[in-house]
Amino acid sequence: MLKLVALGFGQRALPSALSLGRSAIQQPTLCVSRTAYQQTFTRGIRDASNRGSFTRRVVNVRQVEEVQQSLKRKIGPMEVGQLAVCGGAVLGLGSLCYYGLGLANEPGAIDRAAVWPQYVRHRIRDTYMYFGASVAVAAGSAMAVFRSPAGHKFFAFCQRRPILSTVGIIAAMIGTGQAMMAVPYSPGLGTKQMLWLLNCGILGLVVAPVGALGGAIALRAAWYTAGIVGGLSTVAACAPSDQFLKWAGPLGIGLGGVLVASIGSMFVPATTTLGLSLYSISLYGGLLLFSAFLLYDTQKIIRKAETHPVSHNPYSGWSVAPFDPINASHHIVMDALNIFIRMAQILAMGGNRRK
Template sequence: MYAAVRICQVGVLPALRTNTARSGLVGNAKLVYRNFANDARETFASRAARRKTLRERAMAPAGDTAFTIGKGALIGGSALGLGALCFYGLGLSNKEGAIDRAMLWPDYVKQRIKDTYLYFGGSIAFTAASAVAVFRSPTMLNLMTKNSFLAIGASIAAMIGSGILCQSIPYKPGVGAKQMAWMLHTAVVGAVVAPICFLGGPILIRAAWYTAGVVGGLSTVAACAPSEQFLHIGGPLAIGFGAVFAASLGSMFLPPTTALGAGLYSISLYGGLLLFSAFLLYDTQRIIKAAERHPPYAPMPYDPVNASISIYLDTVNIFIRIATILAGGGNRRK
């Protein structure tokens, strides 16, 4: 009997242990599989939550961050401009600038620069007159204030087309086809910016005075700085222009009441103001260099109309952004 019990123990107990071990392995495998499935679901859910959170952050109500950064950048740029004006204006630079060579310029160089800035002043006058005329015409004003993509595209095409036409015609002194195309281009720009008159006379007058101060100060910096100090920033300016242009397009589709829309609007407003101020430095020195180095008896004469268009468009962009800021455009999230 005892031997039979031992035999049963020898035959049954190992089998029981084996089955128990197998049951434990199966249970552990099920537990591992269950945990793995739970981890996979949690990982997928967390990733989905992160994607949702990113979208929610982009479309969340706008805060003060974007506009605070934009204002800070503008203050920093203004301080840098004033510092450069004092530094170069006091003659602290070791290199000579255009203002140091002005006394040695031949008469034709002086006449070229004079003609360029006369056309620049005429462009501002024609643009202002065109804007006022369009603003006083209900039909034209209704056409310019349409927010349809067709109207916006037509306005952009008209500005670009008239600008290309003006710059493609050879320059001849006096009144000719070149001058007619120039007046047409400035009139088109004035018509496009006419809706800014809704801001009111006091704001526009203040913006005009501020713009005159900015343009005058930056032009003085460019004239006092070494001749090619700002001619090396053409590449960064082109990149910055692409960024501001993309931000301007994006702000057309995203309202500034959202976080992403406010960021794009801040780049377009404050970044654009800094960008076109830098463009003014670049274009001013480019005009001086072209006036000095263009051969006096070249087959194609120096073109003051084309030279003035660059600083004219810089000034228009600066004026629009200053007027928008004065009108409270930096707080459009409200």
């Protein structure tokens, strides 16, 4: 449920990312030319070589220190967040190489896949089929809303009533999501599948404002999100089965912190140090948090697919509720959408500039 709330407040930050841009959010930099220092130093060397003597031009030490100090860039909250994301990316690539090469002491899910029963394979297959279908339905819903006149009227209403619209969207996501997860699963097209489609449509409504950032940014954010989801899912599959399942407590605490920062960034101006820090936690901290949630939820899906009892046991005569791939896929859908929205915000602030 808290993931839905974080997604709703992350959606509210999209207009801010579009209007502020990179220059208004990041700390100002000091751009001082080194030409004067270079000319002085080069002229001294050239004069000494022309005279053919060991005469040295004395360089002003104070001038050198002033140039060095002016070239130092002040590290602010946004830069700290960027460094944290870079560190997380390096750690993720290292984990992919470590677990992918089989250097761990314990076998992972990919090692046990060869001896899985057929029903475990079907459960994981159905879960990721619903995951792909959820993403496709949400993307189609977002495009339909963004291109329709009614969608633009809804966006205008959201700008006039930001708090009311945010609360309404979050309530709609939570209501449809809880109703969907409460209905028992049965194969085919039934009540649960209809509620699933309705929930995906509302998620598309939440993602629709990304279109205002531009099609190129949305497409690049989608590709980056696909790379992150694919890479982290591979890490979770290659790692030992309980490696990331121990993160439930820290992830819950982190989710609460990101949620508080997201709410606070709506009321504290981004021009202040506190507002900039809250925005950095919501943006970069949220990106790291939901990437970690993806590791946790992936291993949780595998564990549940392996341990969930068979629906009907002919030897004991009892039956249990069947494995629910819709509920299992809902968690990684929320992780992917939260990552996508934050990637779009980063690119909108200038993260796509070539330097």
